[in-house]
Amino acid sequence: MQRQGPLPPVTAPGASAGEARPAESRTPAALLERRLLLQVGAMVANQLAAKAVELEGGGVVWHGEAWKAANATGAPRGFQPDGVHDIYGGVLGVALFLAAQARVGGDERARDLALRALAPMRLRARQALRGDTHALPALGVGGLVGLGSLIYGLAVLGRLLDSPELAEEAHALTALVTPERLTGDREYDVVHGCAGAVLSLLSLGPAVHTPNAAGRTPLELAWLAAEHLLAQRTAAGDEPLSWVSASAGMARSGMAHGVAGICVALARLWQHRGGEPLLQAISEGLLFEQRLFDTAGGNWMTSSTGPGKSLLGWCQGAPGMALSRLALVETGVPVGIEKLAREDMERALATLRSAPPFPLDHLCCGGMGWVEVLLRIWQHTGEPGLLERAHVLAHWVLRAAKARGTFQLGSTEPFEPSFFQGLAGVGYAFLRLAEPRVLPCLLLLE
Numbered sequence: 072m073q074r075q076g077p078l079p080p081v082t083a084p085g086a087s088a089g090e091a092r093p094a095e096s097r098t099p100a101a102l103l104e105r106r107l108l109l110q111v112g113a114m115v116a117n118q119l120a121a122k123a124v125e126l127e128g129g130g131v132v133w134h135g136e137a138w139k140a141a142n143a144t145g146a147p148r149g150f151q152p153d154g155v156h157d158i159y160g161g162v163l164g165v166a167l168f169l170a171a172q173a174r175v176g177g178d179e180r181a182r183d184l185a186l187r188a189l190a191p192m193r194l195r196a197r198q199a200l201r202g203d204t205h206a207l208p209a210l211g212v213g214g215l216v217g218l219g220s221l222i223y224g225l226a227v228l229g230r231l232l233d234s235p236e237l238a239e240e241a242h243a244l245t246a247l248v249t250p251e252r253l254t255g256d257r258e259y260d261v262v263h264g265c266a267g268a269v270l271s272l273l274s275l276g277p278a279v280h281t282p283n284a285a286g287r288t289p290l291e292l293a294w295l296a297a298e299h300l301l302a303q304r305t306a307a308g309d310e311p312l313s314w315v316s317a318s319a320g321m322a323r324s325g326m327a328h329g330v331a332g333i334c335v336a337l338a339r340l341w342q343h344r345g346g347e348p349l350l351q352a353i354s355e356g357l358l359f360e361q362r363l364f365d366t367a368g369g370n371w372m373t374s375s376t377g378p379g380k381s382l383l384g385w386c387q388g389a390p391g392m393a394l395s396r397l398a399l400v401e402t403g404v405p406v407g408i409e410k411l412a413r414e415d416m417e418r419a420l421a422t423l424r425s426a427p428p429f430p431l432d433h434l435c436c437g438g439m440g441w442v443e444v445l446l447r448i449w450q451h452t453g454e455p456g457l458l459e460r461a462h463v464l465a466h467w468v469l470r471a472a473k474a475r476g477t478f479q480l481g482s483t484e485p486f487e488p489s490f491f492q493g494l495a496g497v498g499y500a501f502l503r504l505a506e507p508r509v510l511p512c513l514l515l516l517e
Contacts, residue, residue: 102462108505109176111469115498116172116181119165122486123184130190132162133488156192158513159215159262163192163224164490167513168499170231175506182232189228189237196221196244200284212252212296213260214267214516215327215491218244223271223516231510242275245292246283253296257317259303261332261516264316265296269336270516272296273343290343297340300333301348304355307376310362311355324363324371325381326391326514327435330356335398335515342402350405357411360392364415369422383422383429384436385514390444393419397448398515420448424460428467432478434496434514438468443500447512465504468497 123131155161166185173182198206211217222241229238248268258264272289273279279289304312305322313322313330323329334356341349363372370389373381381387385394396416400409423441431437445461448454472478478497480487487493490513503510511517 102458103466103504105505107469108501111501112172112176112498112505113178115494115501116169116176116178116184118494119169119488120180120184122488123188126191128190129187131184131187132191133165133486134484135487135489135493136160136482136484156195157216157220158224159220159491160489160493162188163220164493165488165495167224167227167231167490168495168502170228171499171502171510174231175502175509185228185232189225192221193240196240199247200243207247211258211263212248212256212265212268213258213263214269214271215262217263217267218248218252219268219271222248223267223274226271226274226276227511227513238275238278242278242281242283242289245272245275245287245289246285248272248292249285250295253292254299256296256299257303258328259300259314259316259333260328261336262327263318265300266333266336267516268296269293269300269340273339274516279343293340294344297337297346297349300337301352304352310375311359312352313356313359319374321374321376322359323374323387324360324392325373325387326395327386329373329387330360331392331395335395338399338402338404341404350408353399353404354408354411357408357415361411361415364418369418369426382436383426383441385440385444386435388436389419389422389426390441391514392416393423394444394447394512394514397451401451416448420457424456428464430479431481432468432472432497433480433492434500435491437479437481437492438464439497439500440514442468443503443512443514446503446507447515450507461504465501469501 119133122133124134126132156163158164158167166188169181169185169188172178173185195206213219214223222244225237225241225244229235229241253265253268256265259266261267261270272293275289282288303314305315306312314333315322316328319328324331326332334353337349337353360371363375365372370383371381371392373387383389385391393416396412399412423445429438429441432439434440434443442461442465445457449457449461478494480493482492488495490496490499499513
């Protein structure tokens, strides 16, 4: 794999440069210096700038794994020839990191590159809103891959770059989230389905109450998506009601593709407008996932009918479970649901406190995903040990990357720029450690 250097010098917090003890074996005397965290962000931004591919018309794209797959298959995710435009593996995710680098690091070059990365997608969005059915292929509604991804990405970019125009474009795109698209969804989850649509629509802030060009408010659309989710619940045998996605053929646990993420979306909507059916679905979802907890392993199985244990990642397993339960607590759900959520969160945190560092570094199912989860829960609880653990793991990731000359991303490509499984997300997580109150937790679609 291609080296990503030069990585900044790495010294354990409070240690001298000659110390060689592994970071995961001890608690730091202090946290990683803000200067070092910003150096990592600058290094990632420089690497992305060096690998940007110029497009006709002034835009840029990056040729990572998602781009290669989309262009090889002609799948709807790939809007050839100008790239993949979602957050998970496409240019939107890269643009979000660059916007964060501009905001936190005062990097005007990163700001310019972020806007150039957005240019092809913004053009296609305008064409689609004018009725060009070929501008945006048959996208789903998901919050990380799909129309919801475009809405959420533009909304966050509008805030990071202080650009009301981007926020207005995010709202305008809600006109493409039609009832037909929502009721046609058979994935239901945060990444590809209606749960992601709910979260992206609710991310628009006060504009959630403003009608779009089709006459519907984002809040009304979010409720339509939730009604579809409520209507699609099924159960196998004596299991609580949950959701069976078309692609998996089974109900799954987890934040990315499972019940945990769907419950977060329903809870955020309940916070906006109430509704006993939403609470009932959340309660049954928690009971479904509690049945999948493996006490001996400290982790959740993916399904009662499919493969065994989940990954230890944001996507599936204890890290994402902890984050989802935190999100439920923060919506102010009734005490019965809150009790179940807190029990699960403590189980998951016990695993994160004791498990050895993950071999991969990225956000989706790697070490920096653990860092982000611990950081976000620390923001809620203020528990110093969580913040220290986050810094210990980040230091381990950085020190190991320094030794091998590259972050461990698990990609088949020599350069992987993407957000959830690539360099952009790693850079964003380091910037979040530097400025957790400035940058939102994108793993929760905040």
